[in-house]
Amino acid sequence: MAEAAEGERRIRIARAxxxxxxxxxxxxxxxxxxxxxxxxxxxxxxxxAAEAIARAGGAPPxxxxxxxxxxASAVALERASxxxxxxxxxxxxxRLLAGLPAAARARAVQEIERSWAPWCFENEAEAAAVAPxxxxxxxxxxxxxxxxWPVHALGARLVSLGREDEARALVLRWAGSSAGxxxxxxxxxxxxxxxxxxxxxxxxxxxxxxxPEERCNSIKEHPSASVAILGAEAALRIVEDxxxxxxxxxxxxxxxxxxxxxxxxxxxxxARRAVxxxxxxxxxxxxxxxxxxxxxxxxxxxxxxxLSTCLFDASGSPSLAGVFQGWASLTQxxxxxxxxxxxxxxLAASDEVAIAGRWLHKMALSxxxx
Numbered sequence: 001m002a003e004a005a006e007g008e009r010r011i012r013i014a015r016a017x018x019x020x021x022x023x024x025x026x027x028x029x030x031x032x033x034x035x036x037x038x039x040x041x042x043x044x045x046x047x048x049a050a051e052a053i054a055r056a057g058g059a060p061p062x063x064x065x066x067x068x069x070x071x072a073s074a075v076a077l078e079r080a081s082x083x084x085x086x087x088x089x090x091x092x093x094x095r096l097l098a099g100l101p102a103a104a105r106a107r108a109v110q111e112i113e114r115s116w117a118p119w120c121f122e123n124e125a126e127a128a129a130v131a132p133x134x135x136x137x138x139x140x141x142x143x144x145x146x147x148x149w150p151v152h153a154l155g156a157r158l159v160s161l162g163r164e165d166e167a168r169a170l171v172l173r174w175a176g177s178s179a180g181x182x183x184x185x186x187x188x189x190x191x192x193x194x195x196x197x198x199x200x201x202x203x204x205x206x207x208x209x210x211x212p213e214e215r216c217n218s219i220k221e222h223p224s225a226s227v228a229i230l231g232a233e234a235a236l237r238i239v240e241d242x243x244x245x246x247x248x249x250x251x252x253x254x255x256x257x258x259x260x261x262x263x264x265x266x267x268x269x270x271a272r273r274a275v276x277x278x279x280x281x282x283x284x285x286x287x288x289x290x291x292x293x294x295x296x297x298x299x300x301x302x303x304x305x306x307l308s309t310c311l312f313d314a315s316g317s318p319s320l321a322g323v324f325q326g327w328a329s330l331t332q333x334x335x336x337x338x339x340x341x342x343x344x345x346x347l348a349a350s351d352e353v354a355i356a357g358r359w360l361h362k363m364a365l366s367x368x369x370x
Contacts, residue, residue, distance in 0.1 A: 010039060011039070011040065014036050014039035014040055015036075015040070017032065017035070017036045017039075018033065018036040018040070018048065020032070021033045021036060022051075027062065029052075029055055030052040030053075030055045030056035030059075030062045030063050031052075031062065031063065031064070031065055033048055033049070033051055033052035033055065034048075034049060034052045034063055034064070034069065034073050034076075034077055035069075035070075035073060036048060037049045037052070037072070037073050037076045037077070038069070038070040038071075038072035038073030038074075038076065039072070042072075042075075042076070045072060045073075045075075045076035046076045046079050046080050047080075048076070049073070049076040049077045049079070049080035049081075050080040052077070052080075053077075053080055053081060053084065058081075058084050058085070058088040058092075059088075060088060060091040060092045060094075060095055060126070061123075061125070063077060063081075063092060063095075064077070064092065064095035064096060065125075066125060067098055067129070068099075069095075069096065069099045070099065071099050071100070071101060073099070074096045074099030074100050075100065075101070075104065077092065077096060078092075078093065078096055078100060078104060078108065081093070086115045087115075087117075087120060089111075089115070090111065090112045090115045090116075090120060091120070091121060091122065091126055093108045093111060093112055094112065094121055094126045094129045094130035095125070095126060095129050096108065097109070097129055097130060097132075097133050098129065105133065109133050109134075109135070112130065112138075113135065113137075113138050116138060116141060118141075118144070118145045119142070119145060119146075119147055119150065121150070123149060124149045124150065124152070124153070127149060127150030127152075127153040127154070128152070128153040130153075131150070131153035131154055131156065131157045132153075132156070132157060132160070134157060136161070139154070139157060139158075139161075142154060143170075146170070148174050151170050151171050151173070151174065152171060152185070152188045152189070154167075154170060155167040155168075155170050155171040155188070155189050155192075156188075156189070156192045158170065159189065159192040159193060160192070164193065164197065167189060167192075168189060171185040171186070171188065171189050172185055172186075179206045179209040179210060180206075180210055180214055180218075182206050183203060183206040183207055183210065183218055184218065184221065184222070186199050186202060186203050186206070187203060187218065187222040187225040187226065187229060188222060188225060190203060190225060190228070190229045191222070191224060191225035191228050191229065195228075198228075198229055200229050200230075203229055203230070204230065207230070207238070212238075212241050212242045212243075213242055213250060215238045215241070215242070216238060216239050216241070216242035216250050216251055216254050217250050217254075218238075219235050219238055219239050219254045219257075219258065220239075220250055220253050220254035220257060223235070223254070223257040223258050223260065223261035224260075224261040226238075226261070227258070227261045227262055227263075232262050232263055232266055235258060235261075235262075236258060236262070236266070236270065239251055239254045239255055239258065240273075242254070248277065248280075248281035248284065249281070249284050249286055249287050251277055251281075252274055252277045252278050252281055252284060252287040252290070252291065253287050253290045253291075255270050255271075255273050255274035255277055255294075256270075256271070256274040256287070256290040256291045256293060256294040257290060257293075257294075258270045259271040259274060259293075259294035259297045260293065260294065260297075267297040268297050268298075268299070270294070270297070271294040271295075271297035271298045271302070272298070272299065272302060274291055274294055275291070275298060275302045275305070275306055278291055278306070279309065283309060283310065288310065288332065289332065291306070292332060292333060292335050292336055293335070295335035295336045295338070295339045296335070296339060298336070298339050300339060300340050303336045303337075303339035303340035304340040306333075306336055307333055307336050307337060307340055310333060
């Protein structure tokens with residue numbers, strides 16, 4: 001919510017968020033500290049980033065769990081992480097590359113190259129973060145010993161260098177004869193290829209071999225690639241054909257993700273169908289995060305209905321604290337609130353969260369002292 005605020009109000013809300021993160025015992029506290037650091041003055045930001053590193057024990061996934069860190073947060077964390085041991089340091093750097101300014105990114109890539117060891121990154125997220133920036137000599141070293149999880153990121157990098165046949169061989173190496181694995185591999189790779197060289201017929205034939213829920217899952221996992229290769233109408237139709245009760249979560253999430261990937265005129269319809277599927281499926285908690293990402297394309301009425309459906313039913317255990325933080329909270333539903341009531345609604349809610357947070361803290365202290 002604090003990202004929507006301006007000036008002094010923005011700083012005030014950021015400090016309130018910082019205070020909450022410092023008191024939190026949850027696993028998200030380091031990430032919340034990093035986010036708050038990006039909203040505060042530079043010198044203070046680096047100190048908060050160092051605090052986040054200490055809270056996380058230097059664990060890169062806890063500090064930067066995925067893409068989207070702001071430039072200010074990335075700069076603060078890059079500086080604060082210089083004291084980490086090399087293996088942790090370069091994993092943090094990999095996750096920050098997309099958010100760093102160009103000059104800082106170039107220095108970070110050089111540092112990664114100096115510290116490189118055979119697959120020093122530990123999961124697909126880190127491989128995907130670093131691969132686009134690998135210089136050719138380092139790419140060649142990375143290709144010497146390739147475990148399964150970085151192959152898609154490396155395949156995309158090979159395509160960017162015009163080495164398409166090599167990329168295809170790499171991503172299909174592990175797929176074997178499974179239609180599902182082959183479709184997954186070629187969807188990921190095909191999106192990177194120029195339109196005239198995408199294996200569209202091959203992918204469509206593989207998709208046809210799958211059961212309806214498996215097809216829908218392919219759309220869920222690769223929405224933009226599915227739209228680019230199968231076509232917008234076909235992707236939406238595949239998702240709508242998934243009517244099995246066991247596939248309700250898959251269908252909701254696929255529709256929500258398609259709302260971000262479809263051509264603009266179709267996004268509102270995908271978002272509407274996602275909200276309807278969510279309500280029909282009993283408000284599946286696991287699907288709510290993706291549904292919130294589709295908020296910009298919901299109608300204000302759908303957004304308001306979703307807000308009222310979820311806000312006071314946080315994980316089935318309503319509490320005042322749960323209204324402000326966690327699943328189905330104001331924090332998670334901020335984008336939905338913005339769509340329903342505009343920026344002022346978000347700012348007003350942010351102020352209320354800060355006030356309530358201080359009140360809850362005082363109550364906790366009072367109970368402890370009794």
